[in-house]
Amino acid sequence: MIDDTSRQDPPELDPRDIATAGEYVLGTLPLAEREAFRRRLLAEPALAAEVTRWESHFDPIADEVRPVGPPPTAWPKVERRLFAAPSDRIAAGAARLWKLLALGSALAAAVLVALLWLGQPDRTEEPLLWVSDMVSADSSVRLTALYDETDGDMRVSVAGTPPSPGRDFELWLIQGDLAPISLGVMPHEGHTQMPVPPDLQTLVANATLAITDEPSGGAPGGVATGPIVAQAEMRRI
Amino acid sequence: MRLNRRSGMLAPVQPGPVMSSDVAELQELLAQVALRDRAAFQELYRRSSPKLFAICLRILKDQQEAEDALQEVFVKIWHNADRYAAPLASPQAWMNAVTRNLAIDMLRRRRPGGGEMDAAERLADDRPGPEEAAVMRSEGRRIEACLAQLDPDRAEAVRLAYVEGASYVELAERFDVPLNTMRSWLRRSLIKLRECLTR
Structure with a gap:
C-alpha cells in the first residue's frame, strides 16, 4: 500500500x-x-x-520509532489553537454589538463602551483546566494528568519505565486530610481518558495526585500499599 | 463519609504500529477531516499522535519542542487534509512525512552549534536491537534490502539522518570523516539506494 x-x-x-x-x-x-x-x-x-x-x-x-503518548495538555492546545482562537471570541463579541446597534436605541449606544470591554477575549470564560505533572525521583516514570472541570474528565498520559511484572501503577487523589482516594490503575504506556465520578469532582481542585506501585489490578481494598512512585500538586492552567 | 473507592481497571490505549488493515480507516478519517469534521479530527489525533509525537521526540530530543511541533503538525493536518493524495502514499506515510518535515525545519532553525556532539553521541544508544528490526512491516523489506546492499556505515548514516535528524556535522563526527566526504558519501549512497529501490 x-x-x-x-x-x-x-x-x-x-x-x-x-x-x-x-x-x-x-x-x-x-x-x-x-x-x-x-x-x-x-x-x-x-x-x-x-x-x-x-x-x-x-x-x-x-x-x-516506538510510539510515545503525548502529554494530555497537548490536545487542548491544538483545539484551542484551531477552534477557540481569540479572533473567534472577538467575532462573537462583535456580533453582539451589531445586534445591539440594529436596535438603534440610544441606550444601546450608551452601553456599547461597556460591551466593548466585555466583548474582549477573557481568560475567565475558558473552562478551568488543572494539570499535575508527576515525575519519579530518578525521572524513569512520568505521568501527566489533565483535568477539565467542565466535563469532569481526566486525561492521563504515562511514559517511561513500566512497573515490574505482576505490578501496576495506581493513581490517587489526595485532598487535604482525607484518605487517598483511588482513581484507578494506570496503563503501562500511552494515554487514557477517565471520567472522575461526580461526587469526587469537587475534590480535584488544588488536590495532589500520586502514583503508587501496587499488585497487578490495584491495591487490595482500595488502600494504598506500595511506595509512592511520584506525586505532584494540580496546578490551574 | 467513606471516600475510598476504586474506579476499576482502565483500558489502556494501545499505541501500536499502524497495520495495513487500518489504512482504509485512516484514509476515511483524513477525508472527514478535510470536510472539517472535528470528531474525526479528534479520533485521528487519538490514533496518530503517539507515533507522530515519538517522531518529533526522536528528532528534536526535547519534550517541550516536540510538543510544540506536534501542535503544529495537527494544525497542518487540519488545514491540509484535503491535499493528502491517497494513491501516492499511505495516510500514515503522509502524516509521518508532514511531521518529519516540520520537526527537521525546527531542528535546523535552532541556534547552530549547541549540543550537536552530545546529540550525535546519544544516537548510538537509541538504535533498535535485532528483535525490533525483525518485527518491521513487510512493506519495509524493500528499503531494508536496499540499505543492506550499502556499506554498513553508510546505511547507518541514512538511518541516523532519517530517525534522529542527524546533520552532516553530526554524521561527520560520528563516522570520523571530513564534512565534505560525509556529504558525498551520503549522496552517492542515495543514488545507489534509488537505483536499488526502482529495480
Missing part, C-alpha cells in the same frame, strides 16, 4: 537532483539549501514527485 509509483516510469531526473531530493527528505540539507530546494519544488512537479517517492521509500524506517 505504501507506494507503487516507483514501478511506473520514473521521470528523467538528473541523478544530482535525485540525490538532493533524498537529502531533503532525510533532512540533512543545510537550512539555506533546504529552503532553496523547497522553492524549486513549487515550480518543478517532477522534483516534487521525486520527494514523494523518497518519502514513501523511507517511510518503513519510521517503524522503528
Whole structure:
C-alpha cells in the first residue's frame, strides 16, 4: 500500500537532483539549501514527485520509532489553537454589538463602551483546566494528568519505565486530610481518558495526585500499599 | 463519609504500529477531516499522535519542542487534509512525512552549534536491537534490502539522518570523516539506494 509509483516510469531526473531530493527528505540539507530546494519544488512537479517517492521509500524506517503518548495538555492546545482562537471570541463579541446597534436605541449606544470591554477575549470564560505533572525521583516514570472541570474528565498520559511484572501503577487523589482516594490503575504506556465520578469532582481542585506501585489490578481494598512512585500538586492552567 | 473507592481497571490505549488493515480507516478519517469534521479530527489525533509525537521526540530530543511541533503538525493536518493524495502514499506515510518535515525545519532553525556532539553521541544508544528490526512491516523489506546492499556505515548514516535528524556535522563526527566526504558519501549512497529501490 505504501507506494507503487516507483514501478511506473520514473521521470528523467538528473541523478544530482535525485540525490538532493533524498537529502531533503532525510533532512540533512543545510537550512539555506533546504529552503532553496523547497522553492524549486513549487515550480518543478517532477522534483516534487521525486520527494514523494523518497518519502514513501523511507517511510518503513519510521517503524522503528516506538510510539510515545503525548502529554494530555497537548490536545487542548491544538483545539484551542484551531477552534477557540481569540479572533473567534472577538467575532462573537462583535456580533453582539451589531445586534445591539440594529436596535438603534440610544441606550444601546450608551452601553456599547461597556460591551466593548466585555466583548474582549477573557481568560475567565475558558473552562478551568488543572494539570499535575508527576515525575519519579530518578525521572524513569512520568505521568501527566489533565483535568477539565467542565466535563469532569481526566486525561492521563504515562511514559517511561513500566512497573515490574505482576505490578501496576495506581493513581490517587489526595485532598487535604482525607484518605487517598483511588482513581484507578494506570496503563503501562500511552494515554487514557477517565471520567472522575461526580461526587469526587469537587475534590480535584488544588488536590495532589500520586502514583503508587501496587499488585497487578490495584491495591487490595482500595488502600494504598506500595511506595509512592511520584506525586505532584494540580496546578490551574 | 467513606471516600475510598476504586474506579476499576482502565483500558489502556494501545499505541501500536499502524497495520495495513487500518489504512482504509485512516484514509476515511483524513477525508472527514478535510470536510472539517472535528470528531474525526479528534479520533485521528487519538490514533496518530503517539507515533507522530515519538517522531518529533526522536528528532528534536526535547519534550517541550516536540510538543510544540506536534501542535503544529495537527494544525497542518487540519488545514491540509484535503491535499493528502491517497494513491501516492499511505495516510500514515503522509502524516509521518508532514511531521518529519516540520520537526527537521525546527531542528535546523535552532541556534547552530549547541549540543550537536552530545546529540550525535546519544544516537548510538537509541538504535533498535535485532528483535525490533525483525518485527518491521513487510512493506519495509524493500528499503531494508536496499540499505543492506550499502556499506554498513553508510546505511547507518541514512538511518541516523532519517530517525534522529542527524546533520552532516553530526554524521561527520560520528563516522570520523571530513564534512565534505560525509556529504558525498551520503549522496552517492542515495543514488545507489534509488537505483536499488526502482529495480
